[in-house]
Amino acid sequence: MPLYREEQPAEFPVARVARWVLAVVGVILAIIFLFLLTMPQIRLYRANTEKQAAIAEARAKRDAASFLADAEIERARGVAEANRIIAESITDEYTRWLYVSNLADLAEKSGATVVYVPTEGGIPVLESGRITSGG
Secondary structure: OOOOOOOOOOOOHHHHHHHHHHHHHHHHHHHHHHHHHHHHHHHHHHHHHHHHHHHHHHHHHHHHHHHHHHHHHHHHHHHHHHHHHHHHHOOHHHHHHHHHHHHHHHHHHHOOOOOOOOEEOOEEHHHHHHHHOOO
16 A cells, blocks of 8 residues: 555546547547548449449340240241131132122121122123123
8 A cells, every 4th residue: 555645636527528528529520531431432332233223124124125026026927827827728719608708798787688790800790701702
């Protein structure tokens, strides 16, 4: 035990408050300084994120367009195949039958009387001999 006792100066409440205020101001300044240092990095991160989102959206649109184009090509192939089958299966007899059948349907719907006169080249068959013979 020491023979004498060192007395420490009495601390005034104002000094205690001033130290506390300086400490708080120092912490606030440090936070502001760190924020200002990281601000460009935050902007860069945000710009990169927005760029990646735009690229992903553009890729999605490209992929969707590609899939739609493929679907349209498949549909066109199907239509072409159907047209080929129809073209191979239609005969002159079938077209004549369809023509007469449609005339009969038209007569039923309209209530009119339809008379079918066979033609060749748009000329009634009954008159074709007289017209071609010159008389």
